[in-house]
Amino acid sequence: MIAMGRYVAERLFTALLSIAGIAIVVFFVSRVLPGDAAVVRAGQYATPEQIAQLRAQFGVDQPVLVQFGHYLNGLVHFDLGVSTRTGRPVTAELSGRLPATLELSIAALLVALIVGVPLGALAAAKRGTAWDGLVRLGTIIASSAAVFWVGLMAIYFLSNLLHWFPSPVDRLPRGIDPPGSITGMFTVDAVLEGKFPLAVTAFQQLMLPALTLGLITAAPVVKIVRSAMSTALRSDYVRTAHAFGLPRRTVLVQDAFRNSLIPVVTSIGIVAGYLIGGNIIIEQLFSWPGLGQYAYQALQEHDLNAVQGFVIFVGVGYVALNFVLDLIYASIDPRVELRTAS
């Protein structure tokens, strides 16, 4: 137990160090941004005085170190500044859009796991056979497809042509009111409020982007599960189980498969990376009002604070996720604890 406490403290310290590093790097890197938000905002016919006034308003006329002080002070108070594009606080805008992205990402993650885990296990169990080859070839092709291409073709063929899915307009079709915001995830909220038809409508809008993102993200899941289960199958305990004469199926499921799920937990960190990267494109394609769409629009209009805010959000979210996954990993695999304690 003491070892576990020490492990948590160590991991927490590393995580905080990374977050501090991200904050510092993001600030100084974003000063490289050549576009001037004040010039963009002031428009084509602005006088130099108007631009200077806007620069003062945005605080970009002050020395870099003074700006850095304001920035750090803001960060500590969860204040990411004001978007130069919309004039609203970046923190509020990002947290307002977070549920849309979370809903899409969680749905895509579920698709990826439901498709990826069985396929990876199958490939490992039938390692070296045609099944294995087929799964690996499928994985390679899936990870070679551009997510925006798959999405666009899915929209045309499955939605426009076959009408299997609704048009990719937003999280809900026009004219339909969203449910109250308990979690901000429409499908979940609608169910919680007992509005089942609304939940179905929201789910239908969610399906195509989630399937697109999820199927492409399944590729890394297949790879990780296959390699983890192959290792488990080569292990001494599986050989022992075979030697005891246990049925092949029992050994495969109880020993090999269950043990190979441990690496899957940490692999969610890798998969989350794919999801965040894919989100920027998928949200753009499906008019999904999440963080990815926000970041893209902010980048296009040199909205410094909004870009900074997004990058910090992603960086901190990623570090936090990995911290939590490390803890889960340590609690299900006792060897991790022993290793750090010694």
Place this chain on the structure above:
Amino acid sequence: MTTNTAPITRGVLRRSRAGARLRGRGWLTAGLILIGLLVVAGLVVPLFAESPTIAHPADALLGPSGSHLFGTDRYGRDVFIRSVAAIRIDLLLAIVAAASSFVLGSVVGAISGFLGGYVDEVLMRITDIMMAFPSFVLALIVTASLGNSTTHALIGVAVAYTPYFVRLTRARALSVRSLDYVAASRVAKTGRLRIAFTHVLPNSIQPSLVQATLVSAWAILDIAGLSFLGVGVQPPTPEWGAMIADGYGDVLSGQWWTAFFPGLLIMIAATGFHLIGDAVDGGME
């Protein structure tokens, strides 16, 4: 019972090893053929075709046919000619991006691993921070910060993948530096940087070479993704991602071929590099 299971296990192992080797070779060949075909098409076809940027408004949005294999886009440009002309640009950008991150990452990794101490500490923290971002997000931020252009997309992708090579080379460098020939060099009073470059680096880049083929595949997708979002290669230059962005509206109104074929070529190119990377990786296992 025990006498029964032992041969089975051995049989399984033998079959999987033979299978892996066979598949490795087959996949390597398939990957090389795919990339080879693309390179030949990209070099030869443009010699016999008209410029990929000339518009023919009268032939706009024609479906695939004998005279226009992949159809035409909204400006009446032949999608086949443009898709094939894009091979040069996309493959070149992806390979240069992968090679740049390979060289930069390997040098930094070798120095970091071999020197150790503060240098290593600082370089590793920077690498960690970079790896806290998904590579496409990092590439997008760097590219958009520098300004939308082909060169900046190249830099963005190269920067995004450098940390992978730093980590790989550093890990190898740590084990190489304790080997006898490095110790011998030290005894002979060879400079530390000289040892890093002449002994440690060449002996620790092997895993990075495998990684480089995989990074080439990812770079194809990232370059196209950046151009699709409008921050990479700019139209009217024929580039797969930019062509798909260009055909976006037309696809929704039914002219699917404007984006379908460029995307298919992205998939073929990335599959080619993936097959090579996977085969080489499996061979080293």
